Amino acid sequence: MVKLDESLLKKYAQVMVQYALNNGEGINKGDTVFLVGQECAKDLFMAIAKEIYLAGGNLITHYQPDNVQDKSLTRFLLQNGSDEQIGFFAKPYWQGIVEATDHILFIISEPDIHFLEGLPSSKISMMNSARAPYMKMREKKEQEGKLSWSLCLYGTQSMADEAGLSLEQYWDQIIEACYLREDDPVKKWKTVQKEIEDIKDKLDALGIEKLHIKGDDVDLQVQIGEHRKWLSGGGKNIPSFEIFTSPDWRGTNGSINFNQPLYYSGKRISGVSLTFENGIVVASSATENEDALKEMISQENADKVGEFSLTDKRHSRITNFMATTLYDENMGGAFGNTHIALGNAYKDTYQGDMSAVTDEQWTEMGYNSCPKVHTDIISTSNRTVTARLRNNTEVIIYKDGQFILD
Known part of the structure; x- marks a missing residue:
């Protein structure tokens, strides 16, 4: 087992508390954080x-026993519980958590990645699906600008094995990706975030109507839609180098293959x-656990x-598959990465006041509503992305793993 020394642990914690939470600003005195992690x-x-x-913050903890096959309460419930027990949702409890907290911080860690x-x-x-109401509660408070969240990763032997790395190599990817060897990683993150936001602002200024993603394994059209803006992680994930938007789902046409596995409901889905x-x-297919892919899409x-x-590969120091979406969707390597998520849209990609938009208006704008699912699927193969602008001109915005913007 690899243990971080106290200096690296403190730097990691400072990145999460002084930068990641509160959308890249760090928490304020008196804020309450809901902290979730395993043993x-x-x-x-x-x-x-x-x-x-x-x-100066306050803390509510959700500290869980490790999910390993022979000791997992979740697995025990799924094997032995009734449908009513499996679908149980303690609404007053979770409503109280959402009302009481200003920030939610999840430590992602899988002591047994195959426990399900x-x-x-x-x-x-x-x-x-039983947790969908909780996600809706969180989404509503987030739209009101009263809740932030972030994720970070804690490496385990099981995750390292899945990624084909030693535990030392796995942790080295985490340490490098989070800039923990920098003298002041919080300052470094703020510098990188500014660089990413500059790219994002240039994308917004283009007035993109549609994207054409073309490569050996992809030929896909994605319609951006009205009133959209691009976003960067802004502290919501550590690390986060991606620049993303939620398109008008109705304008997606074509085919795409993904060369990176994904994990859904505890199952690895490849190809x-x-x-x-x-x-x-x-049409959908997978070379591994296709049934799990079909089950997800059927929601x-x-x-x-x-x-x-x-x-953009120039920001990300992640060079290996890490067997967790948080890192794989931010991979740099030779060609950066493209990913799409099936399921719920991010409404904070809307240019205006989210709280003033009705459910009917979200639907009219083509924002997909799917509180049960938001599953990222990733490809690191080379591709060229051409934007068709609202003035009917075309411009290449991404090639060979990096943005090309004046």
């Missing part, structure tokens, strides 16, 4: 908790291929695009 990540959990208190292996996808989907017609997935509105994203 295997205890040292980072404690370091973050202490950093929250040092910043062998269980029916339908039962896992039932359990995930994904999707074909869209007028925004809807009309209401999970057959539509909620996000389109590009990562």
Whole structure:
């Protein structure tokens, strides 16, 4: 087992508390943070908790036993519980959590990445669907500008094994990706964020109507839609180098293959291929766990695009597959990455006041609504992205893994 030294742990905690939360601004004195993590990540959990208190914040903890096959309560419930138990949702509790917190911080860590292996996808989907009201509560408060969230990663032997790395190599990717060897990683993150925001602002200024993504394994049209803006992580994920938007789902046409696996409901899905017609997935396949892919897409509105994203290789120090979406969707390497998410759209890509928009208006603008699913699928193969602008001109905006913008 690799343990971070105290200096790196403190820097990691400072990045999360002083930068990541509050959308890249860090928490304010008196803010309340809901901190979620498993036993295997205890040292980072404690370091973050202490950093929250040092910043004058308050803490609500959701500290969980490790999810490993022979001891996982989640697996036990799925194997032995009734449908009513699997679908149980304690609304007053979760409503209270959302009302009481200003920020939510998740430490992603899988002590056994295959702890749900062998269980029916339908039962896992039932359990995930039960949390949809919680996600809606969070989304509403976030739209009001009263809630922020962030994610970070704690490496385990199981995750390293899945990625084909030693645990030392796995942690080295985390340390490099999060700039933890910098003297002041918080300052470094703010500098990188400014550079990414400059790219984002140039994309907004172009007035893009539609994108054409073309490569050996992709020929896809994505309609951006009215009143959209591009976003960067802004602290919501650590690390985050992607620049993304939520397109008008109705204007997605063509085919795309993905050379990176994804994980859904505890299952690894590889070799994904999707074909869209007028925004809807009309053909899908996978070389591994295709049943899990089909189960995911069968959820209401999970057959539509909620996000389109590009990562510039010049910012990301992630060079290896990491077996977790948080890192894989931010991979740099030779060609950066393209990813789309099936399912729920990000409404903060709207240019105006989110809180003033009705559900009917979101629908009219082509924002996909799917609280049960938002699943990123990633490709690191080379591709060229051409934008058709509202003035009917075309310009290449992304090639060989980086943005090309004046």
